Amino acid sequence: MTTPWQRRYAQRNQRMSSSIIRELLKFTQQPDIISFAGGLPAPEFFPVEAFRAAADKVLAQSGRQALQYSATEGYGPLRSLIVDKMAHYGIHAKEDNVLITSGSQQALDLIGKLLINPGDTILVERPTYLGALQAWNAYQAEYIEVPIDRDGMQVDLLEEALRAGVKFMYVLPNFHNPGGVTLSLERRQEVVELADRYGIPIIEDDPYGELLYEGEHLPSLVQLDCEHLESRACDGHGYFKGNIIYLSTFSKTLAPGLRLGWIVAPVEVIQKCVQAKQGMDLHSSIFDQMVAYEVAKDGFLEKHVRTLRKVYGERRDVMLAAMARYFPPGVQWTHPRGGLFLWVELPPEINAEELLQDAVQEKVAFVPGHAFYAAGRSGGHLNTMRLNFSNAEPAMLEEGIRRLARAIERRMTGQTTLVAAPAPALSMN
Amino acid sequence: MTTPWQRRYAQRNQRMSSSIIRELLKFTQQPDIISFAGGLPAPEFFPVEAFRAAADKVLAQSGRQALQYSATEGYGPLRSLIVDKMAHYGIHAKEDNVLITSGSQQALDLIGKLLINPGDTILVERPTYLGALQAWNAYQAEYIEVPIDRDGMQVDLLEEALRAGVKFMYVLPNFHNPGGVTLSLERRQEVVELADRYGIPIIEDDPYGELLYEGEHLPSLVQLDCEHLESRACDGHGYFKGNIIYLSTFSKTLAPGLRLGWIVAPVEVIQKCVQAKQGMDLHSSIFDQMVAYEVAKDGFLEKHVRTLRKVYGERRDVMLAAMARYFPPGVQWTHPRGGLFLWVELPPEINAEELLQDAVQEKVAFVPGHAFYAAGRSGGHLNTMRLNFSNAEPAMLEEGIRRLARAIERRMTGQTTLVAAPAPALSMN
Numbered sequence: 001m002t003t004p005w006q007r008r009y010a011q012r013n014q015r016m017s018s019s020i021i022r023e024l025l026k027f028t029q030q031p032d033i034i035s036f037a038g039g040l041p042a043p044e045f046f047p048v049e050a051f052r053a054a055a056d057k058v059l060a061q062s063g064r065q066a067l068q069y070s071a072t073e074g075y076g077p078l079r080s081l082i083v084d085k086m087a088h089y090g091i092h093a094k095e096d097n098v099l100i101t102s103g104s105q106q107a108l109d110l111i112g113k114l115l116i117n118p119g120d121t122i123l124v125e126r127p128t129y130l131g132a133l134q135a136w137n138a139y140q141a142e143y144i145e146v147p148i149d150r151d152g153m154q155v156d157l158l159e160e161a162l163r164a165g166v167k168f169m170y171v172l173p174n175f176h177n178p179g180g181v182t183l184s185l186e187r188r189q190e191v192v193e194l195a196d197r198y199g200i201p202i203i204e205d206d207p208y209g210e211l212l213y214e215g216e217h218l219p220s221l222v223q224l225d226c227e228h229l230e231s232r233a234c235d236g237h238g239y240f241k242g243n244i245i246y247l248s249t250f251s252k253t254l255a256p257g258l259r260l261g262w263i264v265a266p267v268e269v270i271q272k273c274v275q276a277k278q279g280m281d282l283h284s285s286i287f288d289q290m291v292a293y294e295v296a297k298d299g300f301l302e303k304h305v306r307t308l309r310k311v312y313g314e315r316r317d318v319m320l321a322a323m324a325r326y327f328p329p330g331v332q333w334t335h336p337r338g339g340l341f342l343w344v345e346l347p348p349e350i351n352a353e354e355l356l357q358d359a360v361q362e363k364v365a366f367v368p369g370h371a372f373y374a375a376g377r378s379g380g381h382l383n384t385m386r387l388n389f390s391n392a393e394p395a396m397l398e399e400g401i402r403r404l405a406r407a408i409e410r411r412m413t414g415q416t417t418l419v420a421a422p423a424p425a426l427s428m429n
Numbered sequence: 430m431t432t433p434w435q436r437r438y439a440q441r442n443q444r445m446s447s448s449i450i451r452e453l454l455k456f457t458q459q460p461d462i463i464s465f466a467g468g469l470p471a472p473e474f475f476p477v478e479a480f481r482a483a484a485d486k487v488l489a490q491s492g493r494q495a496l497q498y499s500a501t502e503g504y505g506p507l508r509s510l511i512v513d514k515m516a517h518y519g520i521h522a523k524e525d526n527v528l529i530t531s532g533s534q535q536a537l538d539l540i541g542k543l544l545i546n547p548g549d550t551i552l553v554e555r556p557t558y559l560g561a562l563q564a565w566n567a568y569q570a571e572y573i574e575v576p577i578d579r580d581g582m583q584v585d586l587l588e589e590a591l592r593a594g595v596k597f598m599y600v601l602p603n604f605h606n607p608g609g610v611t612l613s614l615e616r617r618q619e620v621v622e623l624a625d626r627y628g629i630p631i632i633e634d635d636p637y638g639e640l641l642y643e644g645e646h647l648p649s650l651v652q653l654d655c656e657h658l659e660s661r662a663c664d665g666h667g668y669f670k671g672n673i674i675y676l677s678t679f680s681k682t683l684a685p686g687l688r689l690g691w692i693v694a695p696v697e698v699i700q701k702c703v704q705a706k707q708g709m710d711l712h713s714s715i716f717d718q719m720v721a722y723e724v725a726k727d728g729f730l731e732k733h734v735r736t737l738r739k740v741y742g743e744r745r746d747v748m749l750a751a752m753a754r755y756f757p758p759g760v761q762w763t764h765p766r767g768g769l770f771l772w773v774e775l776p777p778e779i780n781a782e783e784l785l786q787d788a789v790q791e792k793v794a795f796v797p798g799h800a801f802y803a804a805g806r807s808g809g810h811l812n813t814m815r816l817n818f819s820n821a822e823p824a825m826l827e828e829g830i831r832r833l834a835r836a837i838e839r840r841m842t843g844q845t846t847l848v849a850a851p852a853p854a855l856s857m858n
Contacts, residue, residue, distance in 0.1 A: 004628060004672075005698055008596070010546045010568075040498055048492030051716075055484040063477030067684035069469055102531055102688075102710040109709045113567055117439045118547075134708035138542055139439075167437070199433060243433075255496035257715040259531075269434055279563035280538045281531040285714050286686040 012118075012140050028365045034400035036387040037365040039177065039252075039340050044393070045311055046255050047295060047304055054294035058287065066287040072274045074100025074262075075289035081296055082262050089209070090223040091246065096267045099274060102284045104207055104249040104261035106277075108135035111203055111245060113276050114269075115167060116141050123161050123169035125153050127343075127372035127381070129177045129205065132170055141167075143374035148176060150334065152183030155190045162194060168201040173221060174209040175339025178372045178386035182337050185218050192224045195243050202244045207252055207261075208339035210305050213313030215337050222246040222264065242266060250292055252340065252390075253305050258288040312340070312390050315397055319389040322401035328409055333387075340390040343369070346383040346408065353382065355411045362410075364403040441547075441569050457794045463829035465816040466794040468606065468681075468769050473822070474740055475684050476724060476733055483723035487716065495716040501703045503529025503691075504718035510725055511691050518638070519652040520675065525696045528703060531713045533636055533678040533690035535706075537564035540632055540674060542705050543698075544596060545570050552590055552598035554582050556772075556801035556810070558606045558634065561599055570596075572803035577605060579763065581612030584619045591623060597630040602650060603638040604768025607801045607815035611766050614647050621653045624672050631673045636681055636690075637768035639734050642742030644766050651675040651693065671695060679721055681769065681819075682734050687717040741769070741819050744826055748818040751830035757838055762816075769819040772798070775812040775837065782811065784840045791839075793832040 028035035058066050073079065079098040086093050101107040108131060116122070118140035124132070126145035133143075144161050147154050153171060162169075171191065173183035183191070195202050204221045222244040249261035263273060277283070295301070316336060323333055323344075330347040344366075346352060352368035359365060369384025370377045392400055457464035487495050502508065508527040515522050530536040537560060545551070547569035553561070555574035562572075573590050576583050582600060591598075600620065602612040612620070624631050633650045651673040671694075678690035692702060706712070724730070745765060752762055752773075759776040773795075775781060781797035788794060798813025799806045821829060 003697060005630075005695065005701075008544055008630060009701060010542070010544055010549075012542070012546075038498065043493035043497050046493055046496040048488055048496065051492065051496065052485060052488040055488060056481060059477055059481040059484060063480065064472035064475055065686075067475040067477065067480065067686040068472050069467065069680075069685045102713075105708070106710045113439070113441070115437055115439055117441075120439075131708070131711075138705065138708050201434075201437060251498075255716075256498045257494075257496040258717075259710055259712070259714050266434065268432060272434075272438060276567065279534070279560070279567050280709070281535045281688055282560075283688070284531075285688050285717050287684075287720075288687075288714050288717060291716075 012138050027360050033360070033363050033365055034392055034396050034403065035365045036389070036392070036400060036404075037367050038391065039388055040391040041252055041256060041308075041340075042311060042315075042390055042393075045308060047300075050295045050300060051255070051291060054291045057294055058290045062290065066290050068286070070283050070286040072278050072283045073270075074098070074284065075286060075293060077297075078260075078289050078293040079262075081293060082264075085301075086264060089217070090219055091264060092226065093264050097264050097270060099263045099265075099270050099277065100284050100289060101261045101263060101277070102281060103251060103256070103259040104205065104247050105131055105135065106259075106280070106284075107247045107261055107263050108132050108205075109138075110263070110273050110276055110280070111168075112136045112139040112141070113280070114272055115201075117167075120167040121165065123158075123166040123200070124374055125171065125176070125179070126374070126379070127178055127369060127384075128170065128374065129172060130367075130371050132205070133372075133374060145374055145379075148179050148181055150181050152176065152179075152181050152187055153191065155187045155194070158191065158194055159198075162198045162200055166200060168203055169195065170203045170205065171221065172205045173218070174206055175211065175336050175341070177208070177339065177341050178343055178367070178369065180334040180336035180339065180342040182218065188218065188221055188224055189228075192221055192228055192243075196225070196228060200243070204244055204246045206246065207249045209248065210253055211309060211312055211340070212338040213309060213316055213336075220246065245269060250296070253301060253308065254292060254295060258285070258292055260284060260288060260292050315389045315392070315394060316342075318394045318397045319387065319401060322398045326402050326405035328405065328412070331408065340388050342387050342389065344385045344387060346385070347412075348383050350408065350411050351382045352385045353377075355385070355407060358407040358410050359404055362403040362407045364400045364407065366404070441567050456789050462789070462792050462794055463821055463825050463832065464794045465818070465821070465829060465833075466796050467820065468817055469820040470681055470685060470737075470769075471740060471744075471819055471822075474737060476729070479724045479729060480684070480720060483720045486723055487719045491719065495719050497715070499712050499715040501707050501712045502699075503527070503713065504715060504722060506726075507689075507718050507722040508691075510722060511693075514730075515693060518646070519648055520693060521655065522693050526693050526699060528692045528694075528699050528706065529713050529718060530690045530692060530706070531710060532680060532685070532688040533634065533676050534560055534564065535688075535709070535713075536676045536690055536692050537561050537634075538567075539692070539702050539705055539709065540597075541565045541568040541570070542709070543701055544630075546596075549596040550594065552587075552595040552629075553803055554600065554605070554608070555803070555808070556607055556798060556813075557599065557803065558601060559796075559800045561634070562801075562803055574803055574808075577608050577610055579610050581605065581608075581610050581616055582620065584616045584623070587620065587623055588627075591627045591629055595629060597632055598624065599632045599634065600650065601634045602647070603635055604640065604765050604770070606637070606768065607770050607772055607796070607798070609763040609765035609768065609771040611647065617647065617650055617653055618657075621650055621657050621672075625654070625657060629672070633673055633675045635675065636678045638677065639682055640737060640741055640769070641767040642738060642745055642765075649675065674698060679725070682730060682737065683721060683724060687714070687721055689713060689717060689721050744818045744821070744823060745771075747823045747826045748816065748830060751827045755831050755834035757834065757841070760837065769817050771816050771818065773814045773816060775814070776841075777812050779837065779840050780811045781814040782806075784814070784836060787836040787839050788833055791832040791836045793829045793836065795833070 373379030802808035
């Protein structure tokens with residue numbers, strides 16, 4: 001039955017439909033489920049006491065400011081802290097180059113609003129972050145995909161895609177979501193040079209860059225772009241007239257519940273983003289920004305990130321060892337050097353979406369790989385899945401992999417199952 | 430000079446440009462300026478200690494939940510509190526009818542994303558809330574305007590506008606921003622009946638409804654729509670299959686800094702909104718939602734609203750009395766029964782945007798009226814302005830009106846002035 005409202009939705013929403021995956025993943029909120037599905041940090045390592053002290057200090061000392069309307073650009077000291085943080089990683093920005101967003105997701109929405117005309121083609125990796133697809137589908141984007149391998153985007157296939165004409169390219173160089181792979185230094189340089197040659201902006205999404213468990217930190221695309229252009233152009237703000245909009249977030253290093261991310265970009269882009277953000281939510285919660293600043297400052301964030309590296313690095317190792325131990329032959333997976341995810345390729349005859357039904361019965365959950373393809377189910381790769389290793393504790397990680405191995409074996413025997421009633425929606429990220 | 434970025438912005442952003450008003454209003458952050466410009470609540474009445482206790486309790490008792498990702502729909506207890514609040518005003522919703530948004534501004538953006546195709550015509554009041562225009566310009570909306578008078582929207586002109594074909598109509602029935610007027614009961618009934626007859630959805634924006642200083646609370650459009658349709662249709666959720674999306678916010682009754690608003694709508698509309706919001710910011714800060722719930726619950730919000738009614742009602746009276754005393758003949762203004770704003774009509778030869786330059790020199794600020802017209806400066810009414818009476822303390826209100834009166838008189842003598850360097854951006858609302 002068609003309701004009057006259905007006829008009223010804008011054309012861009014025809015692609016937004018309720019997803020079976022989302023319905024299945026609602027089960028991950030049940031306490032007896034071991035979930036590898038979300039991109040949830042380990043809650044037992046949230047610095048709750050630091051937040052408690054910070055919230056108290058902010059309200060005691062600056063309560064009126066923390067509760068009043070504030071500037072769209074974001075809280076000055078937090079922007080300044082981000083500038084220092086970026087400088088530590090070789091990105092030389094000023095406060096004017098930084099906009100605080102309501103999580104990285106808002107940055108993606110903002111970029112869609114700023115850059116995408118209906119029908120514009122965006123170059124994305126195959127697979128890519130589903131939150132970006134969600135954000136940009138609403139702007140009626142089309143996509144051209146460049147596959148990734150164990151060294152990230154296959155740069156030898158990039159130039160042909162760029163020649164086809166794209167509005168911008170979207171790259172996750174560090175500990176790819178969902179792929180778990182890292183773009184090699186050589187490829188980073190090629191990506192930056194090709195983007196510059198074709199005049200194509202890069203959206204560099206780097207939510208996990210600091211969560212490195214082995215090897216060296218590689219320079220960001222924005223840093224390489226800056227070095228590449230240095231001899232030619234610098235704007236009056238001391239920041240390169242670059243091709244790149246860089247995104248990151250406090251969600252994986254401090255806490256996701258506050259929804260605080262940021263954009264680093266040329267000043268003129270930030271100014272446009274500020275205008276757009278005014279129409280989107282006026283500003284991000286100033287209370288949360290002030291509290292996050294109080295928590296993060298004076299080296300606390302760096303120290304906390306060191307803890308997370310250790311904890312998540314161990315969890316990664318536990319998951320990798322359990323997979324080696326329990327998964328049947330014919331299953332392959334990536335070896336992430338950092339981040340929160342790894343990517344599994346099942347034998348070609350196994351459909352991961354069907355597997356999820358068995359897995360949920362075994363009380364374990366994951367995200368089927370097709371969710372991360374711009375072409376969705378028609379993009380093939382139905383035998384893939386993304387696993388998160390940051391959320392569950394080590395014993396649960398091992399048990400979850402054992403259950404998942406059981407589900408894979410069940411699926412190999414051809415059993416199918418039914419699914420029970422849904423629970424409240426969980427955001428995938 | 431055209432930069433590479435300028436060529437890349439999506440078409441929808443051609444209308445987003447830096448505004449002289451916004452630049453001028455940056456001065457309102459200077460401490461010696463008396464600002465009637467923003468829609469800022471009185472910070473000295475923020476319940477800071479209640480927030481402090483609430484933040485501490487939330488982090489002490491549910492720190493992990495408050496800092497983790499959460500459901501897009503919003504925090505259950507807060508949605509339930511909103512249901513009770515709505516019921517108190519005759520709006521019978523269930524939790525499924527409520528979505529928490531990152532301020533009312535996000536609700537406006539969401540509605541644009543959900544309903545507006547490029548070129549769609551939206552029926553708005555003349556003047557109307559500039560935040561709605563900002564949000565919907567980004568979706569390339571066109572507008573048809575129905576003027577307001579002292580009883581709100583001129584309903585005798587509405588049917589002709591509806592016949593012209595519009596996607597939806599946007600109405601601020603209570604204590605209009607910027608008009609300060611209230612839609613009469615008779616007109617409310619006519620609006621609801623006409624909208625139903627023509628099958629046109631209504632977006633009812635009600636941020637100030639509780640801030641009533643004289644007379645009786647009038648039923649909302651959504652309540653009247655429910656009664657109008659009652660004999661015909663109720664959906665399975667006990668909520669009417671109505672024409673109306675109702676918006677409100679905690680910004681004016683608790684605190685705007687946390688960016689918490691809400692949408693009440695039929696379940697199918699809320700579900701679509703949830704899908705759209707996932708791509709926009711995943712969810713609103715769960716920490717803020719939990720804190721706001723702790724502050725608002727057990728009757729605190731109702732008690733606090735009673736305080737605000739008294740405080741803002743007095744401020745309104747002070748401003749009205751000062752205007753009567755100091756403004757030169759030929760200046761007219763509305764008498765708001767509630768809310769935060771009143772509307773001033775200057776003698777036709779005075780341009781309010783030029784007046785603002787003199788006013789800033791006199792250390793007083795306001796928003797020139799043309800900002801609230803869908804047609805902008807070409808909409809005429811350049812001799813109008815919006816004044817806010819909630820932010821400044823009574824003595825400052827009187828002093829500000831005296832300064833403004835001086836600026837009006839200066840403008841009548843034809844003096845012009847120059848403007849100094851800008852300060853950080855202030856959100857207008």
